[in-house]
Amino acid sequence: MVKDLSVHLAGLRLSNPVIPASGTFGFGLELSGSFDLNVLGGISLKGTTLEPRFGNPTPRVAECEGGMINSVGLQNPGIEALVWEKVPALRDCYRGAVIANISGFSVDEYRTCCALADRCDGIDLIEVNVSCPNVHNGGMAFGTDPASAAAVTRAVREVCRKPVFIKLSPNVTDIVSIARACEDAGADGLTLVNTFLGMRIDIQRRKPVLANTTGGFSGRAVFPVALRMVWQAARACRIPIMGCGGVASAEQVVEMMMAGATAVQIGAENLRNPFACPEIIAALPSVMDRLGISRLEEIIGTV
Amino acid sequence: MEKHRFTIESNRTVAALTHRLVLKADDPELVVGGEFVNLSLDGFFLRRPLSLCDREPGRITLLYKTVGKGTEALSALREGEVLDVLTGLGKGFDAAACRKRALLVAGGLGAAPLYLLCKELKERGRHVTAVLGFNKAEEIVLEEEFRALCDKVVLATLDGSAGVKGFVTDALSTLDPGWDYFYTCGPLVMMKAVCRALEGPGEASLEERMGCGAGFCYCCTCETVSGPKRVCMDGPVFKKEELTW
Numbered sequence: 001m002v003k004d005l006s007v008h009l010a011g012l013r014l015s016n017p018v019i020p021a022s023g024t025f026g027f028g029l030e031l032s033g034s035f036d037l038n039v040l041g042g043i044s045l046k047g048t049t050l051e052p053r054f055g056n057p058t059p060r061v062a063e064c065e066g067g068m069i070n071s072v073g074l075q076n077p078g079i080e081a082l083v084w085e086k087v088p089a090l091r092d093c094y095r096g097a098v099i100a101n102i103s104g105f106s107v108d109e110y111r112t113c114c115a116l117a118d119r120c121d122g123i124d125l126i127e128v129n130v131s132c133p134n135v136h137n138g139g140m141a142f143g144t145d146p147a148s149a150a151a152v153t154r155a156v157r158e159v160c161r162k163p164v165f166i167k168l169s170p171n172v173t174d175i176v177s178i179a180r181a182c183e184d185a186g187a188d189g190l191t192l193v194n195t196f197l198g199m200r201i202d203i204q205r206r207k208p209v210l211a212n213t214t215g216g217f218s219g220r221a222v223f224p225v226a227l228r229m230v231w232q233a234a235r236a237c238r239i240p241i242m243g244c245g246g247v248a249s250a251e252q253v254v255e256m257m258m259a260g261a262t263a264v265q266i267g268a269e270n271l272r273n274p275f276a277c278p279e280i281i282a283a284l285p286s287v288m289d290r291l292g293i294s295r296l297e298e299i300i301g302t303v
Numbered sequence: 304m305e306k307h308r309f310t311i312e313s314n315r316t317v318a319a320l321t322h323r324l325v326l327k328a329d330d331p332e333l334v335v336g337g338e339f340v341n342l343s344l345d346g347f348f349l350r351r352p353l354s355l356c357d358r359e360p361g362r363i364t365l366l367y368k369t370v371g372k373g374t375e376a377l378s379a380l381r382e383g384e385v386l387d388v389l390t391g392l393g394k395g396f397d398a399a400a401c402r403k404r405a406l407l408v409a410g411g412l413g414a415a416p417l418y419l420l421c422k423e424l425k426e427r428g429r430h431v432t433a434v435l436g437f438n439k440a441e442e443i444v445l446e447e448e449f450r451a452l453c454d455k456v457v458l459a460t461l462d463g464s465a466g467v468k469g470f471v472t473d474a475l476s477t478l479d480p481g482w483d484y485f486y487t488c489g490p491l492v493m494m495k496a497v498c499r500a501l502e503g504p505g506e507a508s509l510e511e512r513m514g515c516g517a518g519f520c521y522c523c524t525c526e527t528v529s530g531p532k533r534v535c536m537d538g539p540v541f542k543k544e545e546l547t548w
Contacts, residue, residue: 023520023521024515024519024520025519026518026519026520026521030517030518030519030536031304031517031519033304034304034305034517046521054524054526054531055521055524055531058511058512058522058523058524058525059511059512059522060512060514060521060522060523060524061349061512061513061514061520061522061523062512063347063348063349063373064348065348066348067348068348068349068514070514070520070522072520072521072522072524075521075524075531219348220348268348270515270519270520271349271514271515271520272343272348272349272350273306273343274304274306274389274515274517274519275306
């Protein structure tokens with residue numbers, strides 16, 4: 001039987017729910033020579049700020065049991081380069097949903113940057129990153145307090161016609177209060193979760209492994225925690241959710257959707273296997289067959 | 304970039320802490336010295352990037368040092384076991400940049416990618432002088448292989464147990480000039496010293512802790528005169544004049 005993998009996400013129709021997560025797939029083009037990007041339901045582009053950023057000093061990545069920590073620090077060419085160079089180049093070879101991921105250091109910066117992204121024809125959805133753990137005085141500071149998250153959401157919502165998703169941090173005591181604050185402030189959807197603040201020490205050198213001392217932990221080990229947060233937010237909110245965190249198989253895509261995710265982002269797994277997304281998408285029909293699912297959309301939030 | 308499953312033909316210790324891994328590689332993407340492959344190891348999240356040391360029909364050779372748990376696990380693998388390998392990664396050395404006489408300067412396992420380059424230079428009919436630096440005699444690798452190809456090979460060891468006592472830069476001062484292009488690979492401080500000591504044009508192969516190894520995670524960024532570049536994709540080989548040293 002033919003399986004229907006398509007999902008509807010805030011007015012967009014995706015051919016399937018699988019989306020490489022921001023920061024783990026560059027600006028899409030990097031992998032266009034390795035496989036046909038058009039198999040992907042969407043692509044969330046690397047986090048972008050108003051001005052270009054070099055990012056943090058190296059080393060920026062460290063191996064962990066079941067995952068990795070990174071502290072790239074939002075290296076990006078700035079919003080002008082995104083909308084005038086990166087997105088048009090990607091559009092030459094990709095027809096699916098393009099998601100701009102926007103970060104900032106003040107509410108005004110979020111507003112200005114998102115307004116520019118909103119006016120770019122090639123972008124379908126704006127994902128507002130209020131959860132980057134690797135930059136000072138910005139990023140996660142906005143995502144760990146309901147009032148600040150709501151302030152960013154309101155400011156961005158005012159200047160955007162396209163769907164606005166807020167990407168939340170798991171580094172909070174109560175994910176539900178932040179999720180609700182964003183929904184009440186007008187968010188069209190939520191992405192959760194970003195990375196977990198972590199750290200490693202090189203015991204020979206007696207120094208942190210990462211040049212920035214701390215970084216965001218992601219990878220297979222975080223899946224159960226991310227799944228729990230998606231489930232909690234989905235029960236508390238009516239807006240759609242992109243689930244993210246440790247997903248590494250078609251079975252886990254199904255699990256995230258049962259927990260309440262409409263789309264599922266694949267993050268750190270892309271780094272260990274750049275072909276993870278096409279392999280997971282190819283495996284979905286047989287997993288659905290085994291579970292007696294004909295339309296993938298029917299399982300969203302069924303648990 | 305392509306993903307392959309390559310069978311281990313051999314995996315042996317060839318010098319102190321140093322191992323030679325030979326993989327049966329039926330159809331690897333065309334590779335030049337300086338390019339690398341990225342190995343997946345059971346029980347480790349991130350891959351391990353290793354530069355190509357040699358390629359022959361049906362096989363590729365990699366050299367690595369056991370410096371941590373990942374490479375220790377790799378050294379325990381035996382003939383017949385299968386590895387998940389990404390190929391076609393990185394921008395290698397430009398053998399065509401040398402017109403007549405090349406100078407190769409290696410520190411430790413930096414000798415590995417320079418060996419494949421050396422073969423390419425010889426195929427192009429170039430004359431090659433190699434300076435190989437190691438900490439001590441027990442760590443020397445590829446000496447015979449370089450001697451079979453080069454006009455001249457100069458060894459340097461920090462403890463003086465073989466060749467010139469001291470750094471590769473000490474050995475450089477004993478050489479006649481006359482080369483028109485140099486290529487270097489080794490520890491960062493060594494390559495900086497080499498680029499400062501040598502006036503002519505050349506290239507250096509950088510090393511940085513990598514995430515994806517394929518240019519999309521931006522973990523291995525370095526500063527260059529034309530802005531930030533990814534060591535894994537824009538490099539690892541950079542022209543001397545691109546570097547901010």
